[in-house]
Amino acid sequence: xxxxxxxxxxxxxxxxxxxxxxxxxxxxxxxxxxxxxxxxxxxxxxxxxxxxxxxxxxxxxxxxxxxxxxxxxxxxxxxxxxxxxxxxxxxxxxxxxxxxxxxxxxxxxxxxxxxxxxxxxxxxxxxxxxxxxxxxxxxxxxxxxxxxxxxxxxxxxxxxxxxxxxxxxxxxxxxxxxxxxxxxxxxxxxxxxxxxxxxxxxxxxxxxxxxxxxxxxxxxxxxxxxxxxxxxxxxxxxxxxxxxxxxxxxxxxxxxxxx
Amino acid sequence: xxxxxxxxxxxxxxxxxxxxxxxxxxxxxxxxxxxxxxxxxxxxxxxxxxxxxxxxxxxxxxxxxxxxxxxxxxxxxxxxxxxxxx
Numbered sequence: 001x002x003x004x005x006x007x008x009x010x011x012x013x014x015x016x017x018x019x020x021x022x023x024x025x026x027x028x029x030x031x032x033x034x035x036x037x038x039x040x041x042x043x044x045x046x047x048x049x050x051x052x053x054x055x056x057x058x059x060x061x062x063x064x065x066x067x068x069x070x071x072x073x074x075x076x077x078x079x080x081x082x083x084x085x086x087x088x089x090x091x092x093x094x095x096x097x098x099x100x101x102x103x104x105x106x107x108x109x110x111x112x113x114x115x116x117x118x119x120x121x122x123x124x125x126x127x128x129x130x131x132x133x134x135x136x137x138x139x140x141x142x143x144x145x146x147x148x149x150x151x152x153x154x155x156x157x158x159x160x161x162x163x164x165x166x167x168x169x170x171x172x173x174x175x176x177x178x179x180x181x182x183x184x185x186x187x188x189x190x191x192x193x194x195x196x197x198x199x200x201x202x203x204x205x206x207x208x209x210x211x212x213x214x215x216x217x218x219x220x221x222x223x224x225x226x227x228x229x230x231x232x233x234x235x236x237x238x239x240x241x242x243x244x245x246x247x248x249x250x251x252x253x254x255x256x257x258x259x
Numbered sequence: 260x261x262x263x264x265x266x267x268x269x270x271x272x273x274x275x276x277x278x279x280x281x282x283x284x285x286x287x288x289x290x291x292x293x294x295x296x297x298x299x300x301x302x303x304x305x306x307x308x309x310x311x312x313x314x315x316x317x318x319x320x321x322x323x324x325x326x327x328x329x330x331x332x333x334x335x336x337x338x339x340x341x342x343x344x345x
Binding site: 056057060063068076077094096105107163164165166167168174175179181201203230232 | 260261262263264
């Protein structure tokens with residue numbers, strides 16, 4: 001059971017999430033042919049620190065960077081380095097920060113220059129599957145309903161969802177209970193209650209769902225080396241439905257008092 | 260940043276969530292009516308179970324002392340099915 005957050009705590013989490021999303025905007029603009037993944041990592045760190053926050057991933061279980069950057073068949077947890085991005089690359093950017101002890105976590109996948117139609121479609125469907133998962137976040141629904149919505153949408157387009165990595169509760173730690181898989185039957189797992197915060201993050205592959213982790217101990221790639229995309233947002237469950245924490249509170253002032 | 264997933268219920272089917280039966284080794288202790296047997300489970304398992312024979316008629320002639328493999332339903336650890344001799 002994830003810890004329920006108070007309205008004040010949710011506001012702090014919202015600040016953290018906005019800093020992450022603003023940094024992702026800058027990273028997306030900077031992801032052009034020729035830039036190295038290490039340079040994007042430096043930019044991510046600057047943005048987070050200028051905003052008065054602290055990188056969440058740096059040092060997490062020994063992770064060596066601020067940003068996770070996963071190119072093409074890399075699914076998640078790619079470590080920044082000397083690799084130069086090339087025209088047509090599909091780049092997953094995953095970033096987190098800490099503000100006053102609360103974590104924000106978000107990711108998106110962007111194309112470098114012009115990318116193939118297949119890549120555009122994969123990114124579109126993955127993002128839509130995230131939004132379908134978020135839509136489910138009403139009190140009384142269950143964590144399994146989220147994964148079911150994500151999986152149904154992604155597989156309807158002929159893609160597969162990764163099983164080995166899952167979304168998670170988020171708050172005063174980067175990873176809290178419950179785990180939020182992107183697959184599975186509806187009506188199962190933990191019940192959603194107001195104040196719960198979840199990082200929902202579908203990882204969708206063009207080919208088979210299987211992944212493997214490379215020798216660096218972090219970088220996950222599709223086993224069949226097919227293209228993969230990843231989108232993530234941190235969401236609070238409110239009495240009125242989901243609140244994407246990087247966006248303004250969507251349910252008006254009167255309701256805010258009750259949240 | 261995604262977390263490494265662990266299955267919430269070991270052996271659960273990713274599609275239906277249904278859990279598979281667990282196979283354990285045991286020894287027949289007593290023959291009961293209706294092709295039921297009381298089976299004492301091998302080390303590690305806690306209780307004796309009442310077990311029905313699955314399919315094969317050769318299993319009907321089980322006697323106390325016979326070594327068998329029992330499938331235990333995840334939702335009722337006191338019952339099971341004898342699936343084969345061992």
